[in-house]
Amino acid sequence: MISPTYLCVRCLIDQATHAVELAVEDPAVRLALMEEILGLLQRDFPGKIPAELGTLIHRTIRGKTGTDPYAALKEKSNRIASEVAIPLREKGLTLRSAVCAAIAGNAIDFGVDGSRNALETLDDELRQGLAVDHFDRFRQEVEQVRTILYLTDNCGEVVFDLLLVEQLLKMGKEVIVSPKAEPILNDATVVDLEGLGFSGLVPIVPHTVASIGLPLKEAPAEFRKVWDRADLVIAKGMGHYETLYGIRTGVVFLLKAKCLPVAESLGVGVGGHVLTF
Template identity: 25%
Template sequence: MRSSWYVSASDCLLCVLESRFSELKKLGINDATSFIDLGRTVMNLAPLGRATVFIESFNSMTRMLSNMLSNNDPHTDEKLMLERVAGELISGLRLGDDVIDYVKLAASANSVDVPMRGYNFSVKDFVRNILEEPAWLDTDPASLRNRLNHVGSIAYLVDNAGEFQFDLLLIRKLVSMGIKVVVYARSRPYEVDVTYDYIINLARNFEARALPGNYSAFWYDDVVRELMNYDLVISKGLDNLETFMEKRPGLNNVLFLFRAKCPLIARLFNVDSNKPVILMGTERLRTPA
């Protein structure tokens, strides 16, 4: 795997293999050839870097399964279930007027994901931990509240289905504060991430834009140039965070909301495994000297 300062090639390759093989298993694929072919694909992609091996191995798996998929998305039913569970969970919450409560919820909701090395998502944990207090890095509630009260425009980079219902709460709260919010979503499926086709149907008082493919927004140079024009970029989830670290796009206006589901990321930020994190800025993401 092409060297990135935060990457352990062995851990990352084992992680992508575990994720893809788990997806095949969940879809009822049992023939050895499918696993062998997908494993070979991962190894061939490995020299191209973390983002490429994760995204393109998923794309390869989707093509492999195209004859049994109605819409080229192996996670359609799972996404609908996650959105339904999240909607039911939200109906039982009592939210006040403080925007910080909505930010904390969005970070905590990032527990949704496909299986990965060192982490397995469960709906039970999703529900139980939704109000877990995040770790605050390079900001604090008062500082972030003040920043949000003075921004005019925000780009919101979404992540997984289910947690998107909590993103939507935050997005609507930001809009109610007079902030222009533009939501960026993948145009093609990737794991259990929400896509533009889903988000556009829920776009009320905010704009939605489709990314060119199913990589993170930070992967595309044209999109990064757009993001420079916002007062703030809210980036959800590990793939957006890790793609930022790999591409180093030069943005300094990013608020990262994620759970440290990857053991490497937990160690990097010195937080407990699976801890929700609110990180302001990019100082901690720079390559060490």
């Protein structure tokens, strides 16, 4: 697990400010929310990891406003990612290229970039390769196992997750896809996966209500059964890395190291693509 550093304070406050601005327009309400969040950080920062602190912040915002601040951005992200993924699908993918595409999807802000910019960014991300490359072990593990649990991360990115899921299915694997049950940040929920091609292809079992990463103590019983019987878990994004690293064997993390604390923990530079156990 990743312990918070002073850099996490700035990141959490920036994240909170963005979410508050999306959620409400009234300056007085924005100020009141930020005051509450600053108090929360002052109280809880020493004893929690960044993902837990982010969860508290976003639950506070939603609890006070009753809105999903990222709803429009998530819809836009899925739409643009679906357009950008077409050339990859038409070209055909191997297991390795599908893994690299899934990690590259983690790197792109589809809610900000238009289709053309997102395609250029995807090309740039794919060219950089893997800073931590445990693909050979990953391939061996996949070949040996039967059941794979796939923990999704962001909207937009999930379109590229589907490309990897399809490759795993072609290899004869049983794949269970697990998004969030309820909104937090721009993470994909069960609803967000509708219309993307997952339904009818694989079982979808959500893993938490509204948490960054996966705090197992909050996971519903149905998910725990899947977690316990999965031979291999594919966990996307930094939130899952922060909350699950070292929890059990058979977990492979696919992510872009977007901040210095996470990058240093992995021994890579900021922005490095990682496939690690």
